[in-house]
Amino acid sequence: xxxxxxxxxxxxxxxxxxxxxxxxxxxxxxxxxxxxxxxxxxxxxxxxxxxxxxxxxxxxxxxxxxxxxxxxxxxxxxxxxxxxxxxxxxxxxxxxxxxxxxxxxxxxxxxxxxxxxxxxxxxxxxxxxxxxxxxxxxxxxxxxxxxxxxxxxxxxxxxxxxxxxxxxxxxxxxxxxxxxxxxxxxxxxxxxxxxxxxxxxxxxxxxxxxxxxxxxxxxxxxxxxxxxxxxxxxxxxxxxxxxxxxxxxxxxxxxxxxxxxxxxxxxxxxxxxxxxxxxxxxxxxxxxxxxxxxxxxxxxxxxxxxxxxxxxxxxxxxxxxxxxxxxxxxxxxxxxxxxxxxxxxxxxxxxxxxxxxxxxxxxxxxxxxxxxxxxxxxxxxxxxxxxxxxxxxxxxxxxxxxxxxxxxxxxxxxxxxxxxxxxxxxxxxxxxxxxxxxxxxxxxxxxxxxxxxxxxxxxxxxxxxxxxxxxxxxxxxxxxxxxxxxxxxxxxxxxxxxxxxxxxxxxxxxxxxxxxxxxxxxxxxxxxxxxxxxxxxxxxxxxxxxxxxxxxxxxxxxxxxxxxxxxxxxxxxxxxxxxxxxxxxxxxxxxxxxxxxxxxxxxxxxxxxxxxxxxxxxxxxxxxxxxxxxxxxxxxxxxxxxxxxxxxxxxxxxxxxxxxxxxxxxxxxxxxxxxxxxxxxxxxxxxxxxxxxxxxxxxxxxxxxxxxxxxxxxxxxxxxxxxxxxxxx
Amino acid sequence: xxxxxxxxxxxxxxxxxxxxxxxxxxxxxxxxxxxxxxxxxxxxxxxxxxxxxxxxxxxxxxxxxxxxxxxxxxxxxxxxxxxxxxxxxxxxxxxxxxxxxxxxxxxxxxxxxxxxxxxxxxxxxxxxxxxxxxxxxxxxxxxxxxxxxxxxxxxxxxxxxxxxxxxxxxx
Numbered sequence: 001x002x003x004x005x006x007x008x009x010x011x012x013x014x015x016x017x018x019x020x021x022x023x024x025x026x027x028x029x030x031x032x033x034x035x036x037x038x039x040x041x042x043x044x045x046x047x048x049x050x051x052x053x054x055x056x057x058x059x060x061x062x063x064x065x066x067x068x069x070x071x072x073x074x075x076x077x078x079x080x081x082x083x084x085x086x087x088x089x090x091x092x093x094x095x096x097x098x099x100x101x102x103x104x105x106x107x108x109x110x111x112x113x114x115x116x117x118x119x120x121x122x123x124x125x126x127x128x129x130x131x132x133x134x135x136x137x138x139x140x141x142x143x144x145x146x147x148x149x150x151x152x153x154x155x156x157x158x159x160x161x162x163x164x165x166x167x168x169x170x171x172x173x174x175x176x177x178x179x180x181x182x183x184x185x186x187x188x189x190x191x192x193x194x195x196x197x198x199x200x201x202x203x204x205x206x207x208x209x210x211x212x213x214x215x216x217x218x219x220x221x222x223x224x225x226x227x228x229x230x231x232x233x234x235x236x237x238x239x240x241x242x243x244x245x246x247x248x249x250x251x252x253x254x255x256x257x258x259x260x261x262x263x264x265x266x267x268x269x270x271x272x273x274x275x276x277x278x279x280x281x282x283x284x285x286x287x288x289x290x291x292x293x294x295x296x297x298x299x300x301x302x303x304x305x306x307x308x309x310x311x312x313x314x315x316x317x318x319x320x321x322x323x324x325x326x327x328x329x330x331x332x333x334x335x336x337x338x339x340x341x342x343x344x345x346x347x348x349x350x351x352x353x354x355x356x357x358x359x360x361x362x363x364x365x366x367x368x369x370x371x372x373x374x375x376x377x378x379x380x381x382x383x384x385x386x387x388x389x390x391x392x393x394x395x396x397x398x399x400x401x402x403x404x405x406x407x408x409x410x411x412x413x414x415x416x417x418x419x420x421x422x423x424x425x426x427x428x429x430x431x432x433x434x435x436x437x438x439x440x441x442x443x444x445x446x447x448x449x450x451x452x453x454x455x456x457x458x459x460x461x462x463x464x465x466x467x468x469x470x471x472x473x474x475x476x477x478x479x480x481x482x483x484x485x486x487x488x489x490x491x492x493x494x495x496x497x498x499x500x501x502x503x504x505x506x507x508x509x510x511x512x513x514x515x516x517x518x519x520x521x522x523x524x525x526x527x528x529x530x531x532x533x534x535x536x537x538x539x540x541x542x543x544x545x546x547x548x549x550x551x552x553x554x555x556x557x558x559x560x561x562x563x564x565x566x567x568x569x570x571x572x573x574x575x576x577x578x579x580x581x582x583x584x585x586x587x588x589x590x591x592x593x594x595x596x597x598x599x600x601x602x603x604x605x606x607x608x609x610x611x612x613x614x615x616x617x618x619x620x621x622x623x624x625x626x627x628x629x630x631x632x633x634x635x636x637x638x639x640x641x642x643x644x645x646x647x648x649x650x651x652x653x654x655x656x657x658x659x660x661x662x663x664x665x666x667x668x669x670x671x672x673x674x675x676x677x678x679x680x681x682x683x684x685x686x687x688x689x690x691x692x693x694x695x696x697x698x699x700x701x702x703x704x705x706x707x708x709x710x711x712x713x714x715x716x717x718x719x720x721x722x723x724x725x726x727x728x729x
Numbered sequence: 730x731x732x733x734x735x736x737x738x739x740x741x742x743x744x745x746x747x748x749x750x751x752x753x754x755x756x757x758x759x760x761x762x763x764x765x766x767x768x769x770x771x772x773x774x775x776x777x778x779x780x781x782x783x784x785x786x787x788x789x790x791x792x793x794x795x796x797x798x799x800x801x802x803x804x805x806x807x808x809x810x811x812x813x814x815x816x817x818x819x820x821x822x823x824x825x826x827x828x829x830x831x832x833x834x835x836x837x838x839x840x841x842x843x844x845x846x847x848x849x850x851x852x853x854x855x856x857x858x859x860x861x862x863x864x865x866x867x868x869x870x871x872x873x874x875x876x877x878x879x880x881x882x883x884x885x886x887x888x889x890x891x892x893x894x895x896x897x898x899x900x
Binding site for chain 2: 003006007010013014044045055056059060061063064067
C-alpha cells in the first residue's frame with residue numbers, strides 16, 4: 001500500500017468517526033466517490049473498530065504467559081505404564097498425576113500415581129522400591145492399600161509410580177457435608193481415621209500430609225487414608241514444597257504442625273499426624289480452619305501456626321464447650337509433648353465422649369494458661385507483673401478452692417445418687433469430672449477474658465482508649481462489673497472469683513470495694529451451702545475482720561457472734577478456727593473499749609492455744625500480743641510488758657527477726673517501755689527497728705520516719721532529764 | 730539486551746504460574762513494572778547512552794518485542810515437531826482474559842505496518858510490547874494523547890485484518 005493512499009485512508013477513517021452512525025454511510029459514499037476499493041477498505045475498518053474488542057489490549061508479556069500456562073496444562077497421557085494400562089486421568093496432586101489404570105495379573109483396577117521423575121538415580125530408585133514394599137505391607141481397612149512401587153521404562157528414562165487401591169469415594173469434609181452428619185457422626189468418623197493412623201504409626205509410618213483431601217470415604221462409609229508414607233518416600237512432603245508449589249501448599253499449610261512449618265525433619269514424628277488430625281477435627285466440627293493462613297505470606301503464616309491460639313471451639317458453637325473443646329485442644333497443642341501421645345489415645349477419648357464416659361484429657365491448667373498468656377504479652381506482663389501477680393496468686397488459689405468446694409457439693413449429690421441407685425456410679429463419676437473441668441474452665445475463662453486480657457492493648461482498644469499503664473484498680477473494677485450473670489448456676493465459682501478480687505482490693509487498701517465483693521461472697525455461700533458450712537463461716541469471719549478495720553464494729557460483732565456460735569457447734573470449743581473467731585470477737589470488744597468483756601476471751605484464747613497449738617506458735621503469740629495491747633490500753637503496762645515480751649520472743653523464734661509481725665510486736669514493746677518510763681530500753685528497740693526499716697523500706701518511707709519520730713521523742717525526753725550544763729566542781 | 734532476557738523470562742514464568750493458579754494479574758502493571766525495573770538496573774549499570782527515559786522505554790519495547798517473538802517462534806517450532814495430539818485434562822485451568830495472540834504473525838504484520846506508517850508501528854510496539862499507557866506513549870513519542878488513541882485504534886484494525894488475511898492465505 002502506497003503511503004499517500006494510506007494517509008488518505010487514515011484521514012477519512014478519523015473523519016468518518018466524527019460523524020454519527022446515521023450520517024456515516026453518506027459521508028463515506030461522498031468521500032470515496034469513484035474509488036470503490038478505498039470505500040470498501042474504509043468500511044471494513046469502520047466495521048472493525050466496533051468489533052476489535054480486547055485485541056492487543058493485553059500486553060504481549062501477559063499474552064505470552066497465558067499461552068505458556070495454557071500449554072502447560074494440556075498434557076499428553078501415556079497408554080501404558082509398566083504392567084498397567086491407563087484408562088483415564090483422575091487428577092493431579094502435588095507429587096504428580098494420578099490415573100485410573102488396569103492391571104492384568106492379578107486382574108484389578110488400580111489408582112496409578114506417577115511421581116514427577118526427579119529421583120532417577122539407580123540408588124534412589126532402589127530405595128524407592130524398597131520403601132514401597134514396606135508400604136505394601138500396611139493392611140488396614142482405613143488405609144488405601146499400596147500394591148506396588150516401581151519404575152517403568154518410558155524411553156525418556158525411568159518413570160517412578162505407585163499402584164494403589166482405587167477408592168471410589170469423596171473427601172472426608174465433603175462426605176460429612178453431603179450426608180449431613182451430626183456432631184456424633186463426625187466424631188465417630190474421625191475416631192475411625194485416628195485408629196487407622198495409629199495402625200500405620202505402629203508400623204513406623206508417618207503420613208505427614210493428613211488433610212480431608214487425603215481421606216476418602218467410600219460408599220460403605222469407611223474412611224480410607226490415601227498416600228500413607230508416600231510423602232516421605234518420594235520426598236514430596238508438604239514442608240519441602242514451600243517455595244516451589246504454592247498452589248499445592250494452599251490446601252496443605254493449614255494442616256501442618258508447628259514443628260512441620262519450621263521445616264525441621266528431625267522434629268517431625270507421629271505427633272505431627274496427631275496435630276493434623278486435630279485440625280481436621282476442628283474443621284469438621286466448626287466448618288472452618290483453626291487458622292487463616294495465606295501461603296503467599298509464608299513468614300506470617302508460619303508465625304501464626306507457631307504462636308497463635310485458634311478461636312475456641314466453644315466460641316463458634318457453645319455446644320462444644322467442655323470435653324470436645326478439651327479433646328481438640330489437646331490434639332492441637334503447639335508443644336507436641338502436650339498433645340495426645342498416640343492417635344489411639346485420641347480415638348479413645350473421642351469414643352469415651354461418645355459413650356458419655358469421662359475423657360482422659362484435662363483442660364489446660366490455670367498456671368499453664370497464665371504461662372501462655374505471659375508469653376504472648378511478655379512486655380505488658382513485665383510492666384504490670386507485680387500487681388497482677390498478687391491477683392493471679394489469689395485466683396489460682398481460689399480455683400483450687402472452688403474445685404474443692406464443688407467437689408464437696410457433689411459428694412452430697414453423689415451420696416444421694418448412691419442411695420437411689422448404685423449402678424449410677426459411672427454417671428456420678430462422669431458428672432464429677434465434668435464439673436471439676438467446667439469449674440476450672442469457667443475460672444480460667446474469666447481470668448483470661450475478663451481480667452487479664454485488659455492488659456492487652458488490642459483488647460483495650462476495642463471499646464476504650466488503649467492504656468498501656470492500665471491500673472490494676474481499673475482492671476479490677478471492670479472485671480468486677482462483668483461478673484453479674486456470668487456464672488449462672490455456678491455460685492461457688494462466682495464466689496471464688498469475687499473472693500480473689502476482694503482480697504486484691506484489700507491489698508490495694510480499698511476496703512470499701514473489698515467489702516462489696518466479700519458481702520457478695522458471703523451471700524452466695526449462704527444460699528448455696530447454708531450458714532453452717534465451713535466456707536460460709538470463713539466468709540463471715542473475713543467480712544467481720546474487714547468491718548472491724550473500717551470501724552463498723554457493730555456489724556463485725558454481729559457476724560462474729562454468729563461465726564463463733566457455728567464453729568463452736570460444728571467444730572467444737574477448742575478447734576483452732578473457733579479460737580480464731582473468739583480472738584476476733586475479743587478484738588472487736590477491745591476496739592469498742594469493752595475491756596471487761598475482751599479480757600477473759602483473750603485469756604481463754606491464750607490458754608487454749610498454748611495447750612492446743614503449743615507455746616511456740618504464731619497464733620499463741622498473736623493472742624499474747626492482743627492481750628498486751630488490751631492491758632496497755634487499760635494502763636496496765638507491767639502486765640502488758642510481760643505478755644508482749646513473751647509474744648516477741650515467740651515471733652522471733654517462729655517467724656524470724658525481720659518478719660512484719662515481729663517488727664510490729666517490737667514497736668509495741670517499745671511503746672510499752674516508753675509508757676513505763678523505760679526510755680533506754682525503748683530507745684534501744686527503736687534503734688534496732690529503725691535499722692531494719694531503713695534497709696527494708698528506705699529512709700523516706702512513712703513507716704521508717706514514724707520509727708525515727710518515736711526514737712527522737714524518747715531521746716528528747718532523756719536529754720531533758722539530764723542536766724543541761726554539767727556543773728564544775 | 731542480554732541483561733533484559735533473564736528478567737523477561739523470569740517474569741514470563743512467574744506470570745504463567747499465576748495464570749495457572751487461576752489468578753488474573755493486574756492489567757498492564759506487570760509489564761510496566763518490569764520495564765521500570767529494567768530501566769533502573771540497566772541504565773545505572775551501563776550508562777547505555779539512552780538519551781532519556783522516553784528513549785529507554787522505546788528501546789525496551791523493541792527488546793521485549795524481540796524476546797517475546799523469538800520465544801513464540803521457538804515454541805511454535807517445538808509444537809510442530811511433535812505429532813502427538815494433546816489430550817486435555819478434565820480439570821482444565823480456567824484462563825481468563827483475551828484470546829491468545831499469535832506473536833509471530835503479529836510481528837510480521839507490525840513490520841508491514843511500520844513500513845507504511847512508522848508512527849503507528851511505534852505506538853503498537855510501545856503499547857503492546859512495552860506495556861505503556863496512552864499517556865506514557867504520548868510522552869515518549871511527543872504527540873498528543875488523542876493522536877495516540879486515534880492511531881492505536883486504526884492500527885489495531887489494520888493489524889487484525891492483515892493477520893486474518895495472512896492466516897487464510899497460509900492455511
